[in-house]
Amino acid sequence: MSRLRAGETTRGTLQAVSVAILGVLPAFLVGALAVQIRADLGMGLGMFGIAAATLFAVSGLLARSGGRLVQRLGAGRGAALAAALATVSLGTVALARSPGWLMVALAIGGLGNAVAQPTANLGISQLVSDRRLGLAFGIKQSAIPAATLLGGLAVPGVALVLGWRWAAVAAVALAALLLAWSGTRWRVAATGRRPDAAREPDKGLPRGGLVVLTLGGFLGSAAATPTGVFLVDSAVAAGATPATAGLLFAGCSVLGLSSRVGFGWLADRHVERSRYLFIANLLTAGAVGYLLLATGRVPVFVVGSLLAYGLGWAWTGLFHFAVIRDNRGAAAAVTGFVQTGLSLGAASGPLFFGIVAQSSSYAVAWLSAAVLSLAAALMIRTGRRMVRRSRGLPVAALRRPSGGHRRTGLTPVTPTRRTAT
Numbered sequence: 301m302s303r304l305r306a307g308e309t310t311r312g313t314l315q316a317v318s319v320a321i322l323g324v325l326p327a328f329l330v331g332a333l334a335v336q337i338r339a340d341l342g343m344g345l346g347m348f349g350i351a352a353a354t355l356f357a358v359s360g361l362l363a364r365s366g367g368r369l370v371q372r373l374g375a376g377r378g379a380a381l382a383a384a385l386a387t388v389s390l391g392t393v394a395l396a397r398s399p400g401w402l403m404v405a406l407a408i409g410g411l412g413n414a415v416a417q418p419t420a421n422l423g424i425s426q427l428v429s430d431r432r433l434g435l436a437f438g439i440k441q442s443a444i445p446a447a448t449l450l451g452g453l454a455v456p457g458v459a460l461v462l463g464w465r466w467a468a469v470a471a472v473a474l475a476a477l478l479l480a481w482s483g484t485r486w487r488v489a490a491t492g493r494r495p496d497a498a499r500e501p502d503k504g505l506p507r508g509g510l511v512v513l514t515l516g517g518f519l520g521s522a523a524a525t526p527t528g529v530f531l532v533d534s535a536v537a538a539g540a541t542p543a544t545a546g547l548l549f550a551g552c553s554v555l556g557l558s559s560r561v562g563f564g565w566l567a568d569r570h571v572e573r574s575r576y577l578f579i580a581n582l583l584t585a586g587a588v589g590y591l592l593l594a595t596g597r598v599p600v601f602v603v604g605s606l607l608a609y610g611l612g613w614a615w616t617g618l619f620h621f622a623v624i625r626d627n628r629g630a631a632a633a634v635t636g637f638v639q640t641g642l643s644l645g646a647a648s649g650p651l652f653f654g655i656v657a658q659s660s661s662y663a664v665a666w667l668s669a670a671v672l673s674l675a676a677a678l679m680i681r682t683g684r685r686m687v688r689r690s691r692g693l694p695v696a697a698l699r700r701p702s703g704g705h706r707r708t709g710l711t712p713v714t715p716t717r718r719t720a721t
Contacts, residue, residue, distance in 0.1 A: 313428065316420035316440045318478045319379045322386035323416030326393060326409035327355040327646075329471050330402070331529035332549055335542055336464035338533075343399050345533075349654020352529045353647040354403045355389075358410025359417075360643030366414035367636020370422055378419030385412030387475040394468035413643070421635040425624055431568060434621050438564020441617030442557040505626055509686035510634075513576075514641035516679030517619055520583050521645030523590070523672035524613040526653035526665070527552075531605060534662045538596045548602060552609035559614040567618060574721060575622040576684035579615040583677035586612015587670040594666035604666075612673060616642070687721050 370378040392405035458467040535545035592604025657665040
């Protein structure tokens with residue numbers, strides 16, 4: 301029985317990853333093919349930023365509705381719907397002959413992403429135990445660097461040889477395969493949740509704290525998402541060749557994927573540490589990476605790219621983990637709430653970044669991203685304090701006194717597993 305459950309959990313997690321990849325693949329494939337698409341369709345940086353923002357804008361506006369819909373449909377039907385919309389979106393990208401059609405394609409992708417993210421989170425929440433929840437969300441959030449990895453490999457592997465449209469056609473084929481797989485029924489009990497005697501009751505989050513955390517997610521996403529859209533074009537502007545820029549994009553994606561999974565694993569092993577403080581620290585480190593990208597010198601640019609991807613954009617899995625850990629019974633609905641901030645940030649970030657880069661320079665745009673990342677870190681810390689105050693807990697970080705016990709400032713914590721906010 302335990303082996304069956306383990307296989308079911310693994311299958312469900314992989315399905316969640318595949319669905320989440322499909323949700324964002326249209327945007328990041330277009331970002332990786334930026335040089336070729338802009339030249340073919342005659343798009344400036346500002347117009348391209350608007351096009352790239354379309355998917356996340358639609359996703360953000362419909363995120364709450366998508367979360368409620370998935371809560372009713374269930375994870376299996378939600379996965380099939382998300383995969384179908386992604387397939388249509390990628391097919392329209394391949395056929396786009398104007399900036400307008402490219403935006404239509406990405407708007408369809410936004411519909412798919414509004415369904416895909418709550419679907420993936422609901423499936424994980426139903427199938428994964430508390431002891432592996434952080435790792436599962438780290439794996440699930442590796443969908444974004446996985447999507448950018450596919451986009452980065454498409455540049456030297458397909459786009460520079462056959463043309464960017466064939467890279468989009470290859471993505472359509474991949475999406476169709478994942479559609480067939482995700483269409484298989486997600487094996488979840490009729491109640492929608494696996495019984496788990498060790499699971500603690502949902503604590504929920506105060507409305508004000510959830511709003512502030514969502515705002516922090518908006519700012520952090522606005523700072524990080526341009527990295528996935530403009531890194532290739534920015535690297536070429538700094539002096540790298542298109543092939544080298546594409547490989548850098550792919551390498552950073554591998555690092556981002558590994559760090560998200562690794563940080564999720566660490567969160568499971570150190571449940572007494574605050575996830576929100578961890579997120580704030582990653583956002584601060586990301587700001588350093590954006591400052592290095594602003595130098596425009598290729599060796600420093602490479603280091604900045606690694607910091608931006610490996611740290612500054614590695615917090616989203618921890619963010620989903622933190623808010624859903626206390627809202628397991630309504631995972632899709634709470635995902636829809638916070639996904640509004642994440643998606644709208646992902647929409648406005650590339651738009652703002654593209655306008656700043658076109659009107660000024662990439663250096664100024666990357667400096668702006670650093671400011672947004674620092675502001676996001678501050679908002680996450682503020683939200684954490686609001687959550688702790690609502691629960692009657694001290695707002696200071698946990699400390700280890702000389703006696704060896706971890707204290708919240710009031711009472712010692714026993715050696716049993718206990719999560720920190």
